[in-house]
Amino acid sequence: KAGVTQTPRYLIKTRGQQVTLSCSPISGHRSVSWYQQTPGQGLQFLFEYFSETQRNKGNFPGRFSGRQFSNSRSEMNVSTLELGDSALYLCASSPGREYEQYFGPGTRLTVT
Amino acid sequence: QKEVEQNSGPLSVPEGAIASLNCTYSDRGSQSFFWYRQYSGKSPELIMFIYSNGDKEDGRFTAQLNKASQYVSLLIRDSQPSDSATYLCAVNAGANSKLTFGKGITLSVRP
Numbered sequence: 023k024a025g026v027t028q029t030p031r032y033l034i035k036t037r038g039q040q041v042t043l044s045c046s047p048i049s050g051h052r053s054v055s056w057y058q059q060t061p062g063q064g065l066q067f068l069f070e071y072f073s074e075t076q077r078n079k080g081n082f083p084g085r086f087s088g089r090q091f092s093n094s095r096s097e098m099n100v101s102t103l104e105l106g107d108s109a110l111y112l113c114a115s116s117p118g119r120e121y122e123q124y125f126g127p128g129t130r131l132t133v134t
Numbered sequence: 135q136k137e138v139e140q141n142s143g144p145l146s147v148p149e150g151a152i153a154s155l156n157c158t159y160s161d162r163g164s165q166s167f168f169w170y171r172q173y174s175g176k177s178p179e180l181i182m183f184i185y186s187n188g189d190k191e192d193g194r195f196t197a198q199l200n201k202a203s204q205y206v207s208l209l210i211r212d213s214q215p216s217d218s219a220t221y222l223c224a225v226n227a228g229a230n231s232k233l234t235f236g237k238g239i240t241l242s243v244r245p
Contacts, residue, residue, distance in 0.1 A: 055233065065178070065222065065235040078232040112177055114233075122168055123224075123233060125177040 024049065026115050026126035034132045040101040043129045047094050047115030054096040055123060056088060059110040068111075071096055072118075100131075108133045138225050140236035148244050153210040157223030157236055160204070166226040167199055167206045171219045172238070178222055182208060213243045 027046045035041050047054050056068040067080040071090035088098040110130050114123035137160040147153045166185055170178035182197040184190045190197045196209040210217055223236040
């Protein structure tokens, strides 16, 4: 089975711009979660989608949003980028929300 | 606030030794427990999961769960330099809850 894929792998943006990241889960997995990882804060939960519905949301500002499509693929969007948004963004898929999650390779976002 | 705490590191062990990584959690209703390994510059990789009290073994890895003490641990036997990585403990309180991660502990295995 193919693993979780994320595109793009690397991204450089300027403050004030917006960005969209994409995640394709493992085939058959219906749950997709997004995380932000920085050296100082560790792995922080952004949101989780299950069958196109957002079921959980972390403590991030409204500039961070996401969605899930009928084929379980998911996108997250960050508007009005700030320097502090520079991080590794990880997507993880799961067969269901109480089961183990498998991570994609991540998107490294740098905001200048 | 549901929390997952991992003992402070870094942890350094000699090659061939047993590495013991510990994790405590605050939500007594937690049901699923996971250990991830993350190499520098890479994404987390699932190495063990455990749902029931007791031990679960997979090769050189053993996960131990004690729900009464709200404690989960990972033992790595015959540690190898390739085991050097950051290990993340994660806890799920149930079907309606998100996965909560600890800060991680960095393990270094000395040749």
